[in-house]
Amino acid sequence: MSCTYSYPTSHTVQRTFWFIHWNKPQELEDLSQDPEYSHRVEYLRNQNSDCTFRIKQLKESDSAIYRFRFLTDRYGGKYTGHSGVSLTVTGLQVKVTENEAQSVTLTCSSTCTLRGTPTFTWYKNGKVVPYEYKYSLNLASTDDTDLYSCATGGVTSPAVNVKCVKVEMKSETRSEGEWVTLTCEITCTDLTGRQTIIWYRNGESLQYSEQKYQQDDYLQFIATSGDAGSYSCAVRGHKNLLSPAVALCEYLKTNSNI
Template sequence: MALRTTGSVLVVFLWSVAVVLGQNGWSVTYTTQRICALKGSTVELTCSYIYPRGYRVTTTFWFTKIVDVENYVNLTDDPDYKDRGTYRSDRMNGHTLKITNLRESDSTEYKFRFITDQTRGKYFGNPGVTLSVTDLQVKVTTTWWSTTLTCSTTCTLTGNSTYIWYRNSKIVQEDSSPSYSVYFKTEDSFYCAVKGINSPAVSVRAQSYFHLTYTHQRICTLKGSSVNISCSYTYPRSHTVSETKWYIKGKLDEAPQILSPGYGGRVEYLGNMQSDSTLRITDLREEDTAEYKFRFRTDQTNWEPTFPGTTLTVTGLQVKVTPATVTEGQKVKLTCITTCTLTDNPNPTYIWYKNGHVTTQSNSLFLKPVSSEDAGRYSCAVEGHEDLYSPEETLTVRYGPKSTSVSVSPSGEIVEDSSVTLTCSSDANPPVDKYTWYKKNGASLTGSEKTYNFTTISSEDSGEYYCEAENKYGRLNSSSVSMDVQC
């Protein structure tokens, strides 16, 4: 079942489990048997039908009234539904009755009838669809600690409804619950609405004897730091506070976790405990993320508010590198990120570290253009919490060959018939994947390895040699080295 509005009109469409009514090959299938809809809204009732072979359907209609035997009043001809009731059918055997601007008097049972070309070929689905039309009313329930407003109907609305509460024409709550509680002194006008249909407004004068205010509804703070979660509260003068408790709201059916002073070696209570209280938690961990609530006991009663407490989110720091893959010469941005905006420092200055040493202070770290010397391990910390730094993120810079050179082994005098090795060295990331050897004023030598070997060198090999180092980002030639082979 789904709800849809057009302007301020609520339309109820029915897609529930079908109800089949019939016998001997004759049947009517209603999509549902019961509907509860709001006064002033629009509803659609749908069905399909089957009948034996050999018949031809000539007439179909919905009805609620039977004037006489075999005298069924077509609903679209009923004066009570003039300009409000329409009937349509489709090629998929769907037969829909649409009623707009619903009235409470529309509450009744609706049935579908079809007539064939044969005298006894008539049928209607019984029972039909029972429609209940209700208006919205605000019911007020007052206790000695709160006032509860309930958006009331005479039947349970079909479909999933969202209830919107207005205080002096301003929205104060949107929820699937039809109730709204007031824990403060007020003398205001309230009304509720469901998908554009409003209840009459009521004036509420509420007197709260117990009252509690959390300083923050939400707090975001750093992992490893400390936090103060505080509230203030009032109660009747004749009461004396005997006990206060901070606790973590349990999930689903879990019991709340009481946080007594000293809990886990990290919890402390501050405040005068008669009108205000502060929960201090040190060495925060990400698993401390939860909703924290307060309750107190007096010499006459226990009091625990039902409204939300303070939601604490504990976040670590993380370095984000953009772009993730960096080539020398590009612009690179390093950002220190959190999972939420820090409550006590929404626009922090960050301390940046490279390989464990402070490099700069800034909101973000820009490297433009980035060079191979910028490669390393980066972390960040919020100014004022320099000891709470993020995990290190390695910045890898891709670049072509640099500092390409050739070395000769063994060094010193080279004699004929000895073994000599030339080695090409180059700094590159990724490493050089191709080497090319050259003899000056001559052709390139065979082979593409890092080393070039002369197993039995001769005087004809004397000359100047150099290499070319190459990877996907570039190539670079070395300076030449001279070899003088002695006979």
């Protein structure tokens, strides 16, 4: 943030700093003393009238109005740039899109307008992917369980797992007659919102009956020996993003044998 200031030559500047919490009742806090910022801010002044400021490793929480303040040796010699500099940080996001043949494309997305031709860096489990890619990364298989993130302009996205659809079983059912509840969790960024869930058992789409109830993202039924198997889920029209399977006991004991 480029910044300059001026003051009467009869004054001597004793302190300069940047701050963001304007309405706090206590003394305004120098960002270089704030634990959230101290290791990320630099004052780049190279002369008495220069108050240029840099903040690194931007976070969405850094969105704020930044103001400069300086104090002189004269009574009442406290001056602040009231308008300040408004900074809005929009975080990057990795979007998962399915392709044919069990492959997916990861796209580094931002609602910010990226100037020029931005350079993107992709990370796999925190380590730089040793290939040159632009804003998208193609993976040959959706079986990949590694975590991927992207970065540009000093901003890094949250990591995502290609397996962005998964099933959670509420309880370990080992007896017939017990209720089973399976929940389909969707974290794919381009599949969020209300979706139609398709359930599978042993790789085959599940045929519903009056004994099985499905509502929104969960499946519920009373277990019988015929229900044993591996359950998975997918969003209608997106079978390539089929979730990893969760096993309902291959051997369901009857209550009399517990």
